[in-house]
Amino acid sequence: MNNGKTILEMERITKEFPGVKALKNVDLKVRAGEVHCLVGENGAGKSTLIKIMTGAHSKSSGQIRVNGIPVEMNGPQDGKKLGIRAIYQELDLLPTLTVAENIFVEDIPKTKLGLVNWSKMNLKAQELLRTFGVQIEPKALVKDLTVAEQQIVTIVKALSQDSKILIMDEPSAVLTGSELERLFGIIRELQKQGVGIIYITHRLVEVFEIGDTVTVLRDGENIATAKVEDVTMEQLITWMVGRELGEQFYKETVDIGDIVLEAKNLTVTGQVKNVSLQLHEGEILGIAGLVGAGRTELLKSIFGQYQVDSGSLVVFGEECHFTSPRDGIAKGLGLVPEDRKNEGAVLCRSIEENISLGVLVKRKFKFLVHFPKLFQKAVELANYVAIRCHSLKQEVGTLSGGNQQKTVLAKWLASESKILLLDEPTRGIDVGSKLEFYKLMAEMVRAKKSIILVSSELPELMALSDRILVMSNSQVRKEFLAGEATQEEILEYAIPQELKESVRAS
Amino acid sequence: MFKEQAQMKDKVRFSSSSSMLLPLVFIIVVIACAAVSPMFFTAENFRNIIVGSATFGILACGMTVVLVSGEIDLSVGSQIALTSVVMATLAPKSLTLAIIGSLFVSLCIGLINGILLTKTKMPSFVLTLSTMGIVRSLALVIANGQPVYGVPRSFANLSNAVVGNVPLVAYAMIVMYLLTWFFLKYTTLGRSIYAVGSNSESARLSGINVNRVKIATYAISGFVAGLAGLFYTSYVTLGLPDGAVDYETQAITAAIIGGTSFFGGEGKVFNTFLGLFIVGMVKNILNLMGVSPFVQPIAIGVLIIIAVGVRTRKS
């Protein structure tokens, strides 16, 4: 499979943004029928590299050859003409348009008269979505879908047309279980057809599961390119981080105190069904489940973002009826949301302003803001979570995906919330920073804070949590103590009953 | 799975209920007006409403297209004034030349708007605020600040012309709306306008030439303003350099009452049509009831707040 001929060659690619050199003389070769994994820390330049490949960014210098012929690209149209297609890290969808239109936006099915053929478009979209095995209505608006569904739409969109090179920038970040399996199935299928695939991920296990070749970027440089069978996980990590990391997880045992938050039969119609849980001081409570299990919804209803229909919530011994996130924040809650682009960060403002927001909301009414003091706190926290940027005045929108995530995290640390609700906090964060983040969590629980952690990465959840609740179909199915359950046992409860039956039936 | 399906049903139900809202309001307004005044439900009165709304109505087609693209065009009112001056100035030489000339002028202004917008990347509100003043001033300079007489009788009569008891402008307006609907729904350019308005960076990454789409959008807006200018000229029978003031706001009002999003990517031209007539009927009934014209903007303002408020609260 590795013997396909080279279809894409990038030579000495350099890219400068104002203030940063994102890529320095990077070489990369992709062969037909190969899955080429691209890994590296946040801000290493992976997304920048692939955007140069597709023509979305212009390169500062270097050469690109497709099938041996040098090409110049002036925009994404040019990349498409050459059969280079990408699923970008930031979902590149059109929120107010339908699923079908999004899938076919590049090549709208037309009638003989050259007009948009809506019925054909919806039908073809339906077929494509079916091959992916998902129930998404082609006529639904994209903005009404969940993040995972949107990710599936971007994948289906990329597959809707033939491509010679297909680039996937962290497609697995929001997918779990069966969807991930299907994605891998599709990748193997494309591989057989001779498509060259570039696959970016922070879940390094995936490299070993699906990759043929792996390239490691660090600080905008190509550190190594190797056959996957020739490298080990430790080797990869050392290349990425530049030093040996040792442990991948970090957990301290702290004394668990009294109950700080208790939910009884919490119900939000259609979102959360009869959920009861207790959270203790200094505890990390993990919540496992598949996409759509209602984990995000549970966090949002605890936080006050969703109106609770029935059930009760007691925070620090006081019965609470939150009507908005403000109420939740006032009681010492903080939520790091799953959808950072829409709910977490203000993309067009600087890093320090974003982080400072966390402090601002907590202040009692004070008219004047003391900016130096405010920003000093931001500087400390930014260093703490190790945001990679050229200055804290940089707009969050120009940060790499993982660094945007760290900014959101720092914002909630700034707010000094006593109870943190973390929704997929390590999504898109590199291994080195993850470890830092785990240490940070340990420090927080040592400071008698409590955490509810939602994560789709089971190894992480199992390593960090004191207790794990497994959710499916908006309900809590099972509770495990730390170390009590294996991954398989947790999944057993996470997969909804109907799904299991339908699998058995087919 | 079951949950997903249930959610899906919720979504469909929700969207169908909100798309029924506007026709419902429309019907309620018709019934209410008819109940208030016996003079409302007469052919004569309907003709007044239609003729009175025709210019804004045509303008609102173009405005809907611009709003869907995520931009705004404040210069269209001034463009009407300029076209009417050009029309009236050229008409004594040749009517055909006058018509083609005035449409050409407004098309060019649209193109210039579009090119400036894509080159400077300034907000369209600011840009078209400037061109609004510039174009108005051009009209005043050409006409020397005076009304231009010179519109031939035959052309002026068009605005009163009736075919089968229905004013000619009504047909023209219906054709305009059908064309715009067809353009937005079934042409690639039309769909690209939605895509650009929805998220221009995503549209760019999907290979859409965003700048070209924006320039085309403003060209359309300019051309439509030219057409509206012709109707206006026929209606007032003059070239009026200081006329058609505020027409852009009327067009925007119709579009937003019709549910066109101010942030782009959403909007249906038929709903603009309903919005146009809701406003037209409210104004009309206030006239029939003898309410002072000074009070009318209050009614329209309240109408906008209610119409848009209900929608934004829901989502």
Ligand SMILES: Nc1ncnc2c1ncn2[C@@H]1O[C@H](COP(=O)(O)OP(=O)(O)OP(=O)(O)O)[C@@H](O)[C@H]1O
């Ligand atoms: N538009 C931009 N303007 C300025 N700097 C930018 C811009 N886009 C990216 N950068 C910078 O380029 C560097 C590389 O970013 P890139 O997005 O390629 O990282 P990445 O490897 O994809 O990281 P991640 O794993 O977090 O997605 C970062 O330092 C980032 O801040």
Ligand SMILES: [Mg+2]
């Ligand atoms: Mg990236």
